[in-house]
Amino acid sequence: MSEKLKQIISKQHKTDESINHSEDIVQLVGFIIGDEEFAVPILAIQEIIKPFPWTRVPQVPKYIVGVFNIRGAVIPLIDLRLKFGLSPKKHNEDTRFIVMRHGDDIAGFVIDRLTMAIRIKKSRIGPAPETANGDDTVIDGVGKQEDRIITILKVNKLLERDF
Amino acid sequence: MDEFQEILQDFLVESFELIEQLDQDLVELESNPQDLELLNRIFRVAHTIKGASSFLNFDVLTHLTHHMEDVLNKARHGDLVIDADIMDVILESIDLMKALLVIIRDSSSDGGIDVSACVSRLDKCTGGSGEVESPIVQEVPSAEKTEVEESEDDEIDYENMDADELEAEIERLLQQRQAEDRAKRAAKSSSDDTNPEEDFADEPIKPASKTPVAVTPTPKPAPIEYDSDSSDDAKAAAPAKKASTVEQTIRVDVKRLDHLMNLIGELVLAKNRLIKINDDVEERYEGEGFLEELNQVVSIVSLVTTDLQIAVMKTRMLPIGKVFNKFPRMIRDLSRELNKKIELEIFGEDTELDKSIVEEVGDPLVHIIRNSCDHGIETPQIRAGQGKNETGTIKLKAYNEGNQIVIQIDDDGKGLDVELLKKKSLEKGIITQKEAENMSDKEAFALIFKPGFSMAAKVTNVSGRGVGMDVVKTNIEKLNGIIDIDSELGVGTSMKLKIPLTLAIIQALLVGVQEEHYAIPLASVLETVRISTDEVYTVEGRSVMRLREDVLPLVHIGDIFEVERILDSSEYAYVVVLGLGTSKLGLIVDTLVGQEEIVIKSLGEFLKGIEGIAGATIRGDGGVTLIVDVVAIMDMAKHVKKSAVADSNSDSAMLTREKTKASDYTVMIVDDSKTDRMIMRKALEPLGVTLVEAGDGQEALGILKQGEYNFDAMLIDIEMPRMDGYTLATEIKKYNRYKNLPLIAVTSRTGKSDRMRGVESGMIEYITKPYSADYLSSVVQRNINFRSEFL
Numbered sequence: 016m017s018e019k020l021k022q023i024i025s026k027q028h029k030t031d032e033s034i035n036h037s038e039d040i041v042q043l044v045g046f047i048i049g050d051e052e053f054a055v056p057i058l059a060i061q062e063i064i065k066p067f068p069w070t071r072v073p074q075v076p077k078y079i080v081g082v083f084n085i086r087g088a089v090i091p092l093i094d095l096r097l098k099f100g101l102s103p104k105k106h107n108e109d110t111r112f113i114v115m116r117h118g119d120d121i122a123g124f125v126i127d128r129l130t131m132a133i134r135i136k137k138s139r140i141g142p143a144p145e146t147a148n149g150d151d152t153v154i155d156g157v158g159k160q161e162d163r164i165i166t167i168l169k170v171n172k173l174l175e176r177d178f
Numbered sequence: 179m180d181e182f183q184e185i186l187q188d189f190l191v192e193s194f195e196l197i198e199q200l201d202q203d204l205v206e207l208e209s210n211p212q213d214l215e216l217l218n219r220i221f222r223v224a225h226t227i228k229g230a231s232s233f234l235n236f237d238v239l240t241h242l243t244h245h246m247e248d249v250l251n252k253a254r255h256g257d258l259v260i261d262a263d264i265m266d267v268i269l270e271s272i273d274l275m276k277a278l279l280v281i282i283r284d285s286s287s288d289g290g291i292d293v294s295a296c297v298s299r300l301d302k303c304t305g306g307s308g309e310v311e312s313p314i315v316q317e318v319p320s321a322e323k324t325e326v327e328e329s330e331d332d333e334i335d336y337e338n339m340d341a342d343e344l345e346a347e348i349e350r351l352l353q354q355r356q357a358e359d360r361a362k363r364a365a366k367s368s369s370d371d372t373n374p375e376e377d378f379a380d381e382p383i384k385p386a387s388k389t390p391v392a393v394t395p396t397p398k399p400a401p402i403e404y405d406s407d408s409s410d411d412a413k414a415a416a417p418a419k420k421a422s423t424v425e426q427t428i429r430v431d432v433k434r435l436d437h438l439m440n441l442i443g444e445l446v447l448a449k450n451r452l453i454k455i456n457d458d459v460e461e462r463y464e465g466e467g468f469l470e471e472l473n474q475v476v477s478i479v480s481l482v483t484t485d486l487q488i489a490v491m492k493t494r495m496l497p498i499g500k501v502f503n504k505f506p507r508m509i510r511d512l513s514r515e516l517n518k519k520i521e522l523e524i525f526g527e528d529t530e531l532d533k534s535i536v537e538e539v540g541d542p543l544v545h546i547i548r549n550s551c552d553h554g555i556e557t558p559q560i561r562a563g564q565g566k567n568e569t570g571t572i573k574l575k576a577y578n579e580g581n582q583i584v585i586q587i588d589d590d591g592k593g594l595d596v597e598l599l600k601k602k603s604l605e606k607g608i609i610t611q612k613e614a615e616n617m618s619d620k621e622a623f624a625l626i627f628k629p630g631f632s633m634a635a636k637v638t639n640v641s642g643r644g645v646g647m648d649v650v651k652t653n654i655e656k657l658n659g660i661i662d663i664d665s666e667l668g669v670g671t672s673m674k675l676k677i678p679l680t681l682a683i684i685q686a687l688l689v690g691v692q693e694e695h696y697a698i699p700l701a702s703v704l705e706t707v708r709i710s711t712d713e714v715y716t717v718e719g720r721s722v723m724r725l726r727e728d729v730l731p732l733v734h735i736g737d738i739f740e741v742e743r744i745l746d747s748s749e750y751a752y753v754v755v756l757g758l759g760t761s762k763l764g765l766i767v768d769t770l771v772g773q774e775e776i777v778i779k780s781l782g783e784f785l786k787g788i789e790g791i792a793g794a795t796i797r798g799d800g801g802v803t804l805i806v807d808v809v810a811i812m813d814m815a816k817h818v819k820k821s822a823v824a825d826s827n828s829d830s831a832m833l834t835r836e837k838t839k840a841s842d843y844t845v846m847i848v849d850d851s852k853t854d855r856m857i858m859r860k861a862l863e864p865l866g867v868t869l870v871e872a873g874d875g876q877e878a879l880g881i882l883k884q885g886e887y888n889f890d891a892m893l894i895d896i897e898m899p900r901m902d903g904y905t906l907a908t909e910i911k912k913y914n915r916y917k918n919l920p921l922i923a924v925t926s927r928t929g930k931s932d933r934m935r936g937v938e939s940g941m942i943e944y945i946t947k948p949y950s951a952d953y954l955s956s957v958v959q960r961n962i963n964f965r966s967e968f969l
Contacts, residue, residue: 070802071694072781073739074788082781082794084802087444089779089794105884122784176784 039137043158045130045165046113049101052165054133054158059170061114061121063129066106076178083123085114093173094125120174133158133165140167182234183286189230190283191429196223197276198503204272205506208265217254224250227275236288239278245300246271252304262514267299269507432533435494442483442490443777446683447796449483450774452476454798487683491532498576498585499527501540505547505574512551519558519569520551529576531583535677538657539585542650546587546673547572549626549647554591554671564668566590578679582659582701585675594665596622606630620760623663627651655809658684658699660758676701686776686795686805689754690769691735692743695803697776697795698765702808704757706770710750714766723753723764730755732764733815735806738790743914756808763812778805790814840866840968844887845958847871848878848906849895849924854947858893858924861951862958866968875901879909882916889919890962893954894941896925896932907939920961924949 043054044063062085069083069092078097082089092112096104109128114121135158143154153172158165200223207216228243249268252258260268274296278288456476460469502524513520531539555561555570562568573588599622600614608628609617625631629648654661659677678684678701686697687706707725714721714732721732732753736743753764776795781788792807845867849855855871862869870887872878875898881887892910896903903923910916922943923936933944943957958964 068801070794070804072785072788072791072804073741074790075785079785082785082802082804084796084800087447087796089781089796089802091782091784105886120783174784 043133046126047128048095054165061116064112092123117171201507211260221250238288242293245297450798495530496536502527521571523573526576542653545650550589554589582676588672590670593667599625624760688771689767697805704755707753730764734766843867846892850898861954874898875906891920904939911940
């Protein structure tokens with residue numbers, strides 16, 4: 016049984032890889048903050064969870080709403096609305112926490128709404144707009160789909176302490 | 179190669195352990211030079227290290243230890259009396275030995291240190307004494323001298339020798355050794371020493387063990403020594419003692435213990451959670467049969483977890499003696515350097531501490547003891563002049579006190595001069611004139627911990643840079659410990675370091691402020707007091723209160739942590755008195771939640787270094803509670819200004835906003851029965867007011883907290899799951915902005931006591947089911963001041 020499973024899984028792996036290799040496809044997860052759609056690489060996401068209670072932390076910028084417990088680890092919770100300079104908004108049933116990881120850095124991010132998993136060809140991703148260029152920007156690039164554009168974020172920049 | 183590495187590791191571990199004991203033994207030996215057992219023990223260390231190092235081809239180390247062994251051997255056979263000068267040489271050679279071992283540990287070879295000077299001095303020791311005691315022994319040192327040179331040659335030769343040459347060399351050495359041996363025996367028999375000859379016979383072979391060929395004879399010579407010496411009465415007791423102290427131990431990688439400790443931490447959290455759930459279940463299913471069983475299981479789990487935690491903590495414990503061991507030697511060196519007579523007395527070296535703390539506590543103690551020697555103990559002349567014993571005494575004590583370990587350093591020196599301390603601090607600009615005048619003695623003593631402070635007139639080798647004690651304080655505080663100083667001029671100084679037993683799991687006092695909870699390490703909490711708000715006075719813009727004799731500075735935890743004041747502060751508050759060494763601070767909190775065992779978790783890279791927060795812990799309900807950094811809070815309290823009185827005007831303004839239409843009125847209906855909610859809705863809908871529904875107390879409270887609506891009244895059922903009407907009403911009344919919100923009970927409970935409870939919890943109307951729609955409507959209209967023109 017498990018042998019069979021392994022075979023299937025390895026097969027899937029192979030097909031996945033072959034797709035990636037042949038077409039150079041990037042897999043992203045899209046979400047909405049305010050009116051804009053953003054995305055981060057799917058591999059940077061540890062999990063996506065529904066909002067649950069957190070603890071406020073004093074003496075930090077407003078966009079760090081606090082810390083919460085995820086299976087025994089205490090991790091910071093960052094509100095991307097506030098981080099991007101938008102007005103605060105009450106959490107509703109679409110609100111999600113996306114837990115992102117880059118190396119040892121880990122944090123949860125509050126987003127307004129998830130959209131979908133996106134597969135996009137590398138060739139369709141353009142560079143960040145010139146106004147947002149440079150090392151400091153959190154924008155990695157801009158992906159173009161048929162009817163919309165998606166801002167792709169740098170996870171390592173999001174997880175960087177900037178206060 | 180791997181095998182060699184393994185042997186090397188074992189060798190190093192063993193050697194360092196042996197050396198640790200050595201220092202203390204040697205100092206003891208100086209005051210008690212005739213102690214044969216001591217001598218034997220020291221000799222054995224040199225001997226063991228020599229044996230093993232020669233086997234591992236560490237020639238320089240072998241060379242050195244060999245000569246130490248010679249000196250010690252003479253001493254234990256009574257041929258040499260150990261005086262201070264000889265002891266200096268021996269101690270020097272042991273320092274060299276340590277240095278060599280460190281080099282070996284780092285580079286796996288023993289080069290880079292020149293031992294020849296020390297070796298020749300060691301040699302002189304044996305030679306010089308030989309001349310004085312019996313001229314015949316003179317042969318021995320000369321024979322040894324040649325041996326020295328030869329062994330030095332050997333060191334070079336061995337590198338380039340092939341097997342055959344090696345064999346020949348061994349043969350030659352052996353023969354030479356036997357010749358020496360004969361000479362020695364001749365010398366021995368002519369002197370009146372009666373030591374068994376086997377002892378010597380067994381030694382000369384040892385140089386041969388440098389090569390693998392002759393490994394067998396003496397890799398561990400100590401036991402053989404015992405056998406041969408057992409005829410000697412004085413030594414007979416030693417083997418027996420040794421047998422009784424053999425302990426069954428295994429070495430464990432510290433990483434594994436750390437991992438185990440982490441797991442225990444998780445378990446403690448789970449246990450706390452289980453206890454909380456048990457309490458909740460108990461409340462809800464009062465009197466049910468299964469509760470008994472659940473209770474039993476929970477208490478067993480919690481008991482075992484606690485025991486397990488203690489057991490694992492114990493495996494990480496090391497005796498503080500590990501740190502204390504190096505002090506006799508230090509005191510000895512210092513007293514010679516400073517020309518003072520100082521004696522060190524150690525008590526409680528068996529007291530155990532967590533490994534990580536033992537490692538951290540060494541340096542601060544070195545500083546404190548150096549300080550005591552330099553500034554505390556006077557010179558013998560002064561002491562004699564004051565009628566004190568010429569020899570000063572420093573007492574080093576360790577003992578347990580509750581969840582803490584106390585390390586106490588007492589000296590009988592000149593004590594701290596409060597006025598002088600203040601003067602010096604003023605000179606260096608550490609304090610202002612005003613501060614100096616208002617200072618208590620205890621606070622003045624604490625000046626010695628200020629960075630830049632020094633009492634020494636000039637910088638010496640020992641102290642005077644004004645760095646040491648400042649470092650002591652930071653290091654001890656890093657361990658969540660506190661320092662307490664007591665001193666009497668002319669009599670002495672006593673310093674107490676109070677350190678928690680372990681770092682990972684601590685006892686904490688949980689306090690509440692508004693809706694937030696914080697954990698305060700219990701080690702820093704002196705007491706808690708309940709005060710009424712009019713006991714708080716303001717002096718120079720800062721809050722203070724009288725606590726018995728003292729004036730205690732106060733700070734509200736909410737001001738430090740920027741807590742929003744939503745809840746109404748009651749007329750009573752609790753003050754948690756924090757103590758850190760000599761300084762005290764009263765932390766005002768809204769509620770005391772209780773004492774709990776908490777597991778310290780770091781806030782991670784992203785949030786590290788937040789002022790006033792030492793870390794976080796996970797509570798029984800899975801929520802995160804922040805741990806207060808008492809040291810930082812003490813500091814922050816100086817800069818925090820008293821916050822303005824909670825701004826309640828804006829809230830009430832919102833509530834009394836002008837109503838322009840019927841739907842501006844908002845009423846919440848709280849009832850668990852959908853039918854009942856529907857009946858109320860039907861009764862009120864004709865008014866045209868906005869209606870919001872909630873299924874129970876918690877939901878209602880949630881809606882209130884969100885603050886999306888400005889409610890004008892609430893209709894509350896009493897019997898509800900999760901949170902009943904009374905509790906809900908009590909909770910609502912805690913909020914500033916809802917203090918005047920009309921709460922109307924709608925219930926089928928008609929008893930007088932029910933009505934009374936309703937009034938107590940803040941309900942202003944009591945409607946009993948069944949009721950007519952008109953009646954309900956009129957009650958609501960009356961309470962929300964409904965304007966009739968909207969009808």
